[in-house]
Amino acid sequence: MRGDRWLKVLLRASGAGTAPLALSILITLIFGSLPAIKKFGLHFLSSSVWNPVTDHFGLLPFLMGTILTSILALLLSFPFSMAISIFLGVYHPEGPLSKIISYLTDLLAGIPSVIYGFWGLVFLVPLMRKLELSLGIPPYGVGILTASIVLSIMIIPYTASLSREILKMVPSEIVEASYSLGATTTETILKVILPYAKSGILAGIFLSLGRAIGETMAVTMVIGNSNTLPSSLFAPGNTMASVIANEFTEATRSIHLSSLIYIALWLFVLTLLVNLAGNIIVTRMEVIGEKKNL
Amino acid sequence: MKNIILGLVMMAALHGKVTLTGAGATFPYPLYSKMFLEYNKLTGVKVNYQAIGSGGGIRQLLAKTVDFGASDAFVSDNEMKKFSSPIVHIPMVAGAVVITYNLPGNPTIRLTPDLIAGIFLGKIKKWNDEALKKVNPGVDLPDMKIVVVHRSDGSGTTFIFTDYLSKISDEWRTTVGRGKAVKWPVGLGAKGNPGVAGMIKQIPGSVGYVELIYAMSNDMPVAIVKNKTGNFIKPSIKSVSLAANIRLPEDMRVSLTNTEAPYGYPISGFTWILVYKDLKDGKLSFEKARTLVDLLWWMIHDGQKYAEPLHYAPLSASAREKAERIVKSITYEGKVLIK
Numbered sequence: 301m302r303g304d305r306w307l308k309v310l311l312r313a314s315g316a317g318t319a320p321l322a323l324s325i326l327i328t329l330i331f332g333s334l335p336a337i338k339k340f341g342l343h344f345l346s347s348s349v350w351n352p353v354t355d356h357f358g359l360l361p362f363l364m365g366t367i368l369t370s371i372l373a374l375l376l377s378f379p380f381s382m383a384i385s386i387f388l389g390v391y392h393p394e395g396p397l398s399k400i401i402s403y404l405t406d407l408l409a410g411i412p413s414v415i416y417g418f419w420g421l422v423f424l425v426p427l428m429r430k431l432e433l434s435l436g437i438p439p440y441g442v443g444i445l446t447a448s449i450v451l452s453i454m455i456i457p458y459t460a461s462l463s464r465e466i467l468k469m470v471p472s473e474i475v476e477a478s479y480s481l482g483a484t485t486t487e488t489i490l491k492v493i494l495p496y497a498k499s500g501i502l503a504g505i506f507l508s509l510g511r512a513i514g515e516t517m518a519v520t521m522v523i524g525n526s527n528t529l530p531s532s533l534f535a536p537g538n539t540m541a542s543v544i545a546n547e548f549t550e551a552t553r554s555i556h557l558s559s560l561i562y563i564a565l566w567l568f569v570l571t572l573l574v575n576l577a578g579n580i581i582v583t584r585m586e587v588i589g590e591k592k593n594l
Numbered sequence: 595m596k597n598i599i600l601g602l603v604m605m606a607a608l609h610g611k612v613t614l615t616g617a618g619a620t621f622p623y624p625l626y627s628k629m630f631l632e633y634n635k636l637t638g639v640k641v642n643y644q645a646i647g648s649g650g651g652i653r654q655l656l657a658k659t660v661d662f663g664a665s666d667a668f669v670s671d672n673e674m675k676k677f678s679s680p681i682v683h684i685p686m687v688a689g690a691v692v693i694t695y696n697l698p699g700n701p702t703i704r705l706t707p708d709l710i711a712g713i714f715l716g717k718i719k720k721w722n723d724e725a726l727k728k729v730n731p732g733v734d735l736p737d738m739k740i741v742v743v744h745r746s747d748g749s750g751t752t753f754i755f756t757d758y759l760s761k762i763s764d765e766w767r768t769t770v771g772r773g774k775a776v777k778w779p780v781g782l783g784a785k786g787n788p789g790v791a792g793m794i795k796q797i798p799g800s801v802g803y804v805e806l807i808y809a810m811s812n813d814m815p816v817a818i819v820k821n822k823t824g825n826f827i828k829p830s831i832k833s834v835s836l837a838a839n840i841r842l843p844e845d846m847r848v849s850l851t852n853t854e855a856p857y858g859y860p861i862s863g864f865t866w867i868l869v870y871k872d873l874k875d876g877k878l879s880f881e882k883a884r885t886l887v888d889l890l891w892w893m894i895h896d897g898q899k900y901a902e903p904l905h906y907a908p909l910s911a912s913a914r915e916k917a918e919r920i921v922k923s924i925t926y927e928g929k930v931l932i933k
Contacts, residue, residue, distance in 0.1 A: 349777070350777060351776070351777040352748070352773050352774070352775040352776060352777070353770065353771035353772065353773040353776050353777065354771065421792065421796075425796065426796065429796075429797070438739065438741070439741075439797070440741065440782055440797070441796065441797065442782060442793075520746070520785060521785070521789075524782045524783060525746030525782065525783025525784065525785070526778070526781070526782060526783055527777065527778075527783075536782050536783070538746075538783075542746075545747075546746045546747040546748070546775075546783070546785060547747065547748045547775050548748075549646060549647030549649055549650050549747065549748060550647045550648060550649040550650075550747065550748025550749055550750075550774045550775065551649050551748055551774075551775075552648070552649040552652055552653070552673065552774065553673075556775075
């Protein structure tokens with residue numbers, strides 16, 4: 301009994317602790333970026349100049365880089381993660397083959413990002429260079445698209461694992477009902493299982509998006525680190541997270557440092573918005589789903 | 595187990611009376627770790643140096659959380675005002691930035707200041723450009739696009755390189771300028787010397803800049819550069835040391851780029867250790883202050899012998915003389931620590 305009470309206190313305290321923690325991070329970021337906020341204000345968002353020599357700083361190239369790579373990565377990974385989750389959740393929920401594949405998919409999530417970056421650099425970059433040569437564009441190899449491909453592989457396990465579990469949870473009654481009405485497997489998946497599991501799959505997608513937005517190391521290694529607006533998908537660019545990682549250690553001038561923290565603040569806001577949007581969409585879909593079921 | 599702990603405690607009591615902490619530049623890190631290790635063997639003084647970057651080193655010195663800072667770029671007059679009390683710069687060794695490239699067969703190429711500026715401004719776009727051919731007769735320059743690779747992280751290497759470019763090219767000075775990070779007109783960014791080197795090895799036709807020690811220990815092709823007096827100089831420990839054969843200012847806050855020394859390599863620079871002029875201002879105890887000054891004295895004398903094996907250029911005679919005077923000027927509550 302007493303142990304129970306202590307556990308309760310402990311759990312409550314750690315639960316309540318996260319809110320002030322997130323808040324204090326936000327306050328630190330705001331405090332650190334004050335000089336940049338005073339100097340650039342909201343103009344920071346629309347300015348595409350990043351010049352540490354003349355102290356002109358703008359977020360746009362990095363915001364574009366982050367959004368482009370994350371969305372592209374999501375689009376590239378979606379078909380694969382869906383295929384994996386349907387295969388494991390519907391076709392082969394049991395058995396050694398399924399175990400091996402789910403183990404390998406989950407393993408992808410555990411690989412340190414620097415290894416993804418390294419793989420990208422030594423394997424993917426030469427491949428991209430060949431492609432670029434055949435297309436007749438500058439053969440950098442690195443760039444927005446290369447970074448997106450590396451990211452897309454990194455986020456597969458997030459969508460795939462979550463969706464797989466959700467698909468497994470679809471009640472067998474409705475699946476069997478669908479079959480008994482003469483539906484084919486494809487029809488059952490497309491018209492019964494997937495609609496039922498929609499909100500869970502979406503939650504997985506938003507989780508992946510959050511991961512893609514914040515990824516630093518692997519992206520820095522293959523994006524080309526050019527602090528300008530990317531002119532094409534093959535052009536080098538930079539993301540919010542990677543410019544911070546690149547320039548933070550040697551930013552001696554206070555306005556440079558403060559601008560980097562200002563980027564971190566926007567990155568925080570962006571992540572917050574993605575999570576919020578995810579939550580809202582998922583809850584709304586659940587509500588609609590429940591209404592339909594009634 | 596108990597005995598080991600007891601032994602460690604006794605060792606600490608006998609030797610490690612004082613532990614000094616420092617932070618800053620990554621460029622001299624291999625040398626400093628060697629020096630501090632040897633100094634520890636000699637005296638038992640422990641030095642804990644964190645290679646967090648020049649910017650971080652200066653910030654920590656400003657916050658007085660370290661006993662000394664280290665930087666590849668000297669603190670500007672404007673930045674000096676931020677310090678509550680005066681600081682001094684003690685030069686330790688010189689380093690250089692070399693231009694490396696990836697061409698079929700990797701021939702040795704010669705570059706003039708105009709060519710370097712032209713390439714990094716994105717004006718010279720191909721390797722078989724007439725201007726390049728003229729300076730390199732007999733070298734088979736291919737019909738290839740030039741891909742510029744630069745550092746993506748803020749770095750003292752970039753500072754020395756852009757400082758040089760600003761001195762030799764008006765266009766560079768007015769449109770780009772000098773700094774640890776700049777707005778590059780063209781090219782790809784890569785993190786650290788290994789990043790730039792790796793990128794250059796991968797992209798045929800690429801050109802970039804790395805530290806001399808990095809190029810030497812990795813056998814990379816390096817360009818021979820025409821200096822201010824018109825001599826073409828191959829970057830080496832000797833030509834970098836020679837670059838400091840000029841009139842040096844008393845405070846040693848001097849840039850060696852585009853040196854007037856006839857046999858000096860033009861893209862060279864010192865790396866410094868930074869301390870408060872009166873160590874009491876830096877919140878050091880008297881004992882620590884004495885230990886630090888002894889260490890600095892050792893580093894510009896006996897410690898210099900570790901420079902060359904690690905591909906750093908030791909201080910020239912005139913530079914060492916100036917450095918001695920600076921170390922002697924360090925005080926504690928107004929009293930000199932070394933004579």
